[in-house]
Amino acid sequence: MRVSSGVPGFDDLVEGGLPGHRLYVVSGPPGSGKTTFSSQFITQGARSGENCLYVTMHESKEELINDMSNFEFGFSKVMRSDRVQFLNLVTESGKRTITQFGTDGGLTSRLKAFIEKNDIDRAVIDSTMLLQHFFADMSEEITGFLSTLKQTDTTTLLISEMTDPTSYADEHYLAHGVIFFHNFMESGGMTRGVQIIKMRGTKIDCDIHKIGFSDRGLRVFPDEKVKR
Ligand SMILES: Nc1ncnc2c1ncn2[C@@H]1O[C@H](COP(=O)(O)OP(=O)(O)OP(=O)(O)O)[C@@H](O)[C@H]1O
Numbered sequence: 283m284r285v286s287s288g289v290p291g292f293d294d295l296v297e298g299g300l301p302g303h304r305l306y307v308v309s310g311p312p313g314s315g316k317t318t319f320s321s322q323f324i325t326q327g328a329r330s331g332e333n334c335l336y337v338t339m340h341e342s343k344e345e346l347i348n349d350m351s352n353f354e355f356g357f358s359k360v361m362r363s364d365r366v367q368f369l370n371l372v373t374e375s376g377k378r379t380i381t382q383f384g385t386d387g388g389l390t391s392r393l394k395a396f397i398e399k400n401d402i403d404r405a406v407i408d409s410t411m412l413l414q415h416f417f418a419d420m421s422e423e424i425t426g427f428l429s430t431l432k433q434t435d436t437t438t439l440l441i442s443e444m445t446d447p448t449s450y451a452d453e454h455y456l457a458h459g460v461i462f463f464h465n466f467m468e469s470g471g472m473t474r475g476v477q478i479i480k481m482r483g484t485k486i487d488c489d490i491h492k493i494g495f496s497d498r499g500l501r502v503f504p505d506e507k508v509k510r
């Protein structure tokens with residue numbers, strides 16, 4: 283089963299869509315488009331009648347809607363519909379708020395139970411930084427967290443800021459696919475692109491493809507390549 287990303291042009295890079303029920307890591311520098319991509323992914327799912335989940339930290343639903351308010355791809359409407367569940371797991375003051383999930387176990391088991399109970403088809407976790415609030419030993423606990431997500435029937439995007447742009451982290455190796463957004467200065471302007479680093483079971487083109495923002499959100503130009 284292929285899942286449409288909701289981002290014009292993107293599905294052409296991955297044989298028509300993301301393989302469903304899998305876990306993908308979305309990485310890239312600040313402002314490169316990770317949250318916009320994920321918001322379009324959720325909008326696409328909600329519009330197709332899927333149950334969706336958006337998980338953030340330090341950010342209310344209204345703030346997220348406001349961040350995306352330059353765009354007109356219908357995000358605010360789906361976020362206010364009952365197709366999308368929103369969870370802000372860490373408050374401004376750094377306080378954890380997983381009581382929304384019940385009282386049993388840690389983040390991993392509670393999130394799994396929530397996903398199963400609500401029959402979630404698509405999920406976005408924005409971002410891995412929130413895990414630091416829950417895991418005492420990140421490198422040990424992230425493996426269990428990712429394996430658990432991989433075992434659900436949900437197609438999940440896990441946003442991962444790369445604190446060290448030269449080295450990949452555990453989540454990049456464990457995920458079924460890695461989507462990388464680039465932005466860099468070139469001849470006086472900002473060049474933006476997207477690159478599929480890996481996508482298990484799919485023939486991919488690993489080049490960097492040009493992306494652009496407009497009122498309609500992010501789009502990919504599958505035939506235009508960008509050199510770094
Ligand atoms: N119409 C537009 N034209 C050009 N750029 C735009 C337009 N609308 C928004 N942007 C910019 O696109 C960027 C997209 O940001 P987005 O929030 O998706 O990135 P991100 O990778 O999630 O960043 P962060 O790591 O900070 O969370 C923002 O910097 C925003 O200012």
Ligand SMILES: [Mg+2]
Pocket residue numbers: 316317318408
């Ligand atoms: Mg973001």
